[in-house]
Amino acid sequence: MVVHCVRCMDELVELRKRQQWHMPWAVHGFHGSPQQAEQLWRLGIACSFGSVILRQQHSKTIEALQMLGKGRVFLETDDADCSIGDIYDAAAEWLHVGRPELEEAIISNYHRFVNQEQ
Numbered sequence: 001m002v003v004h005c006v007r008c009m010d011e012l013v014e015l016r017k018r019q020q021w022h023m024p025w026a027v028h029g030f031h032g033s034p035q036q037a038e039q040l041w042r043l044g045i046a047c048s049f050g051s052v053i054l055r056q057q058h059s060k061t062i063e064a065l066q067m068l069g070k071g072r073v074f075l076e077t078d079d080a081d082c083s084i085g086d087i088y089d090a091a092a093e094w095l096h097v098g099r100p101e102l103e104e105a106i107i108s109n110y111h112r113f114v115n116q117e118q
Contacts (some may be wrong), residue, residue: 013039013040013043016043016044016045024044024046024113024114024116025044025045025046026045026046026047026048026074026113027040027045027046027047027048028048028076028078029048029049029050029052029076029078030047030048030049030050030061030064031052031058031061032047032060032061032064033060033061033063033064034060034063034064034066034067036064037064037065037067037068038067038068041068041072044116046072046073046074046109046113047064047068047072047073047074048073048074048075048076049061049064049065049073049074049075049076049087049091050075050076050077050078050080050087051077051078051080051081051082051086051087053065053087053090053091053094054082054086054087054090062094065091065094065095066094066095069095070091070095070097070101070102070105070106071105071108071109072109073091073106073109074106074109074110074113075087075088075091075106088102088103
């Protein structure tokens with residue numbers, strides 16, 4: 001399930017804790033702190049990062065991306081005025097990896113995500 005969550009992360013966390021759904025969740029357009037990202041990950045909720053990582057002033061979200069690392073993230077464009085390649089290039093730079101390595105990691109993340117049973 002892809003979740004669009006704006007200023008209600010605490011409610012999302014509580015919902016995930018209460019429900020016994022056996023489907024993976026991902027927060028679309030994650031724009032939060034490293035602490036929020038870690039809390040979501042521990043609950044089995046993935047984070048997908050978009051164009052916000054192109055702007056250095058969003059340092060908390062970039063720190064969240066770096067904290068999760070290439071093995072625990074997704075990337076997206078949504079309706080941003082940029083290409084997915086721009087986002088991959090920025091993420092690869094923030095994560096200090098090559099773009100091909102990041103692309104392989106994202107594919108692996110996807111396969112783990114859609115095949116998980118919680």
